[in-house]
Amino acid sequence: MPYLVPPHIPPGRLADSVQPALPVAEDLLLRPWRYGDAPAVLAAFADPAIQRWHLRRADTEDEARDWIDQWRNAWYCETGAHRAVVRPGDTADGAEELLGRISLRSLTPAIGQAECAYWMLPAARGRGIAPRALSTLTRWSFDEIGFERLELHHSVLNEASCRVAAKAGFALEGTRRRGHLHADGWHDMHVHARIRGDGAPG
Template sequence: MPELMPAVVAAGKFAEVPQPTLVTLDGLVLRPWTSQDAPAVFEAFQDPAIRRWHVRTAESVAQVRDWIERWQTVWTTGNGQWAVTVAGEVAGRIGLRHTDLADGTTELAYWTMPAWRGRAIAPRAVIALTRWGFDEIGFDRIELTHSVQNPQSCRVAAKCDFPFEGTLRGAGRHSDGRHDMHLHARIRRDADPFEQ
């Protein structure tokens, strides 16, 4: 059955180009993951705060290398994952998930290494990836969801001017059961509050 509307983002948009490295003016670098990053990711998943919000655990560096291989292959679907680095050191992760190219929507997900918390790593990465998603890819809407029990992510959303849109009941699966999730989103026509 033919579609009434064209896709917002062309189906092959991500397959046509390699995953970019994004550099912010304040020294944050978002780059594709490499197998050499596996020890840092393994270390991150030993942190109780990171484990709390994920449905998986890292049992070995070799297992994490498998994750990184998958992260590298999902780029073509619009679900890219970036290492967030400062002076070459992994400070966190940010990625796109639940991407629907035809609809022009995606969702951000992120975490920050314990040693880098309190330095606005997540907000800076969110701002950089949001700008890229709107300006370079052409998404119409970028969402950010988090458990209602995760006030740190709510603060990230507020700092990045992602308006709160509501609560999705039981929408998030965690090790202790289903959580209600806050939904925040920006749309392309929103003014960029951080424009220089």
């Protein structure tokens, strides 16, 4: 049965290209995940604040590497675009600091929609890093890939995530009642969104 409209984003837009690193500014970079990031991922998911809003945890570096493998492969399956948020190293050995994760997931290229998600390690919170990273990912998603709508969902109890969404220009559109099951039960979920053509945040 033929579609009445062509795919908004043609197949292969992601899979046929190299995963880019996206500079946020001189001090921040969104880059593809590396298997060497596994210890930092393991540490992140040991953090109680990150565990509170997720359904899974990593107990070993092997499990963390499996996640990284899934994040990397999602690009070529065109189901996700996952990035490590890092502070590039300025030392002789090029050491860098991993600060968090930001992603596009639940990609539906045919209709130009995706969902944003993020977490930050404790040392990176409260410093404006998450909204800057989200704004950069959003611009790239609209300008380079061609998405029309990006959504962002979080528990109504997650006030920090709500602030990040607002600072990055994601308007609060409503609440999904009992929208997500967390370890402590069902949570209502805020639904935020940005569409192509929305004004710049703030």
